[in-house]
Amino acid sequence: MKILFALSLIVALSASAQVAPPRPLPPVPSPAQLAWQQLEYYAFLHFGMNTFTDHEWGEGRAHPDNFNPTAFDARQWARVVKAAGMRGIIITAKHHDGFCLWPSATTDYSVKASKWRDGKGDVLKELSAACQEFGLKFGVYISPWDRNHPLYGTPKYNAVYKAQWRELLTNYGEVFESWLDGANDGKKRMTYDFWGFFSTIKSLQPQTIIFSDAGPDIRWVGNEKGFAGETNWSPRDNEGTFPGFADEKQLNVGDENGTTWLPAECDVSIRPGWFYHANEDDKVKSVEQLMNIYYGSVGRNANLLLNLGVDRRGLINENDERRLLEFKAAREAEFSNKISVRRATASNVRGAAFNAAKAVDDNAQSYWATTDGVTEAALELDFGAEVELNRLLIQEHIALGQRVKKFSVSIWRNGAYENIASATTIGYKRLLRLPLVKTNKLKLTIEAAKASPMLNHLAVYRAP
Numbered sequence: 001m002k003i004l005f006a007l008s009l010i011v012a013l014s015a016s017a018q019v020a021p022p023r024p025l026p027p028v029p030s031p032a033q034l035a036w037q038q039l040e041y042y043a044f045l046h047f048g049m050n051t052f053t054d055h056e057w058g059e060g061r062a063h064p065d066n067f068n069p070t071a072f073d074a075r076q077w078a079r080v081v082k083a084a085g086m087r088g089i090i091i092t093a094k095h096h097d098g099f100c101l102w103p104s105a106t107t108d109y110s111v112k113a114s115k116w117r118d119g120k121g122d123v124l125k126e127l128s129a130a131c132q133e134f135g136l137k138f139g140v141y142i143s144p145w146d147r148n149h150p151l152y153g154t155p156k157y158n159a160v161y162k163a164q165w166r167e168l169l170t171n172y173g174e175v176f177e178s179w180l181d182g183a184n185d186g187k188k189r190m191t192y193d194f195w196g197f198f199s200t201i202k203s204l205q206p207q208t209i210i211f212s213d214a215g216p217d218i219r220w221v222g223n224e225k226g227f228a229g230e231t232n233w234s235p236r237d238n239e240g241t242f243p244g245f246a247d248e249k250q251l252n253v254g255d256e257n258g259t260t261w262l263p264a265e266c267d268v269s270i271r272p273g274w275f276y277h278a279n280e281d282d283k284v285k286s287v288e289q290l291m292n293i294y295y296g297s298v299g300r301n302a303n304l305l306l307n308l309g310v311d312r313r314g315l316i317n318e319n320d321e322r323r324l325l326e327f328k329a330a331r332e333a334e335f336s337n338k339i340s341v342r343r344a345t346a347s348n349v350r351g352a353a354f355n356a357a358k359a360v361d362d363n364a365q366s367y368w369a370t371t372d373g374v375t376e377a378a379l380e381l382d383f384g385a386e387v388e389l390n391r392l393l394i395q396e397h398i399a400l401g402q403r404v405k406k407f408s409v410s411i412w413r414n415g416a417y418e419n420i421a422s423a424t425t426i427g428y429k430r431l432l433r434l435p436l437v438k439t440n441k442l443k444l445t446i447e448a449a450k451a452s453p454m455l456n457h458l459a460v461y462r463a464p
């Protein structure tokens with residue numbers, strides 16, 4: 001009997017293990033795009049000549065000696081960013097004024113020409129080393145628009161700009177993100193060789209994620225306020241687009257049937273300006289504003305690139321540092337009280353390997369999935385007792401494509417399910433702030449999906 005039982009168990013287990021996962025639904029992310037998405041939150045640092053001239057868009061005429069950070073400390077930047085719970089730093093290696101924070105061979109307008117460290121300083125060298133020391137990713141922004149370079153406006157400038165990328169991508173270790181905009185001069189308009197820029201970048205570091213209005217790896221979210229669309233598809237119709245061509249609405253929501261995987265990044269500054277201005281010391285965004293941004297970006301299937309303007313000392317200002325740490329504590333409080341689930345069940349399950357429990361376990365690789373063709377399904381969480389809850393976290397298994405178009409949340413009250421929220425896309429991560437309710441059961445209903453839905457995470461919290 002025992003042997004028979006064991007045998008049938010083995011047969012049953014291997015049968016369930018044989019249920020194939022759903023087929024990918026193109027477009028799907030590359031491994032590098034997937035790894036990028038998991039970073040969620042990292043820092044933008046605006047620092048350069050503008051810091052010292054109190055400008056946002058310098059004209060490229062300020063004398064290099066203006067650049068003189070008196071207490072420059074890239075390790076302080078990395079320490080603060082790390083303590084804030086951010087996973088990397090993208091630095092403005094060159095902004096529109098053309099001043100390079102590294103001793104570039106492509107121009108006379110750089111740290112090399114300044115008195116700072118007798119012209120021997122290299123911001124990028126110190127920063128990339130500090131990022132490595134603190135376990136942070138290191139990324140760079142080089143503005144194509146250059147208001148100083150004598151060749152700007154001529155086709156020869158394209159080679160200069162490529163050479164700048166070559167220097168950065170050769171001498172400073174791994175660059176996780178290569179950031180560029182489509183900014184162009186109003187009078188001296190340049191025809192940029194964007195496709196040449198991209199291939200230069202990729203030939204040097206194939207794994208780097210290129211950001212622009214048009215990808216090729218990730219897209220601008222269409223505003224500088226930190227908010228992705230409430231509907232936010234990572235697929236996008238990208239054909240015919242280029243950096244500087246910004247359909248803000250489309251960038252904000254993506255395209256349900258887009259053919260390119262192009263997830264959104266939300267860039268926003270902690271202060272009104274991108275660069276440091278002493279008169280904005282009391283204009284650091286509040287924890288509440290930052291939290292709204294967090295729910296509007298990371299909570300809507302986008303990554304958050306939060307900007308800090310390094311000050312004239314060459315330090316992250318203490319006001320920004322304090323706020324970042326308060327924000328980190330507030331975020332931790334939001335998600336520290338996870339409600340335990342006694343039992344998860346689903347209206348449809350593809351097979352034992354894809355059952356409802358896979359959505360509530362802590363294994364990011366396992367997921368609940370339905371049978372092919374089943375695009376409407378519900379997942380029920382039974383807490384085993386009455387609990388209070390007000391936050392929901394949902395993650396799709398995006399490695400096989402983004403699928404969910406519409407879902408709702410209901411709770412068990414007085415013998416029936418009652419709707420408490422409805423929303424559209426999920427994607428890599430969706431966070432919902434729900435009204436504070438008491439219940440012993442919650443139901444997530446997938447109301448529409450492009451193909452069988454797959455969730456690798458569903459969690460419920462009681463936030464303060």
Ligand code: FUL
Binds near residue numbers: 056182274
């Ligand atoms: C824009 C620039 O024009 C702004 O100055 C800032 O750097 C922002 C992040 O990107 O394209």
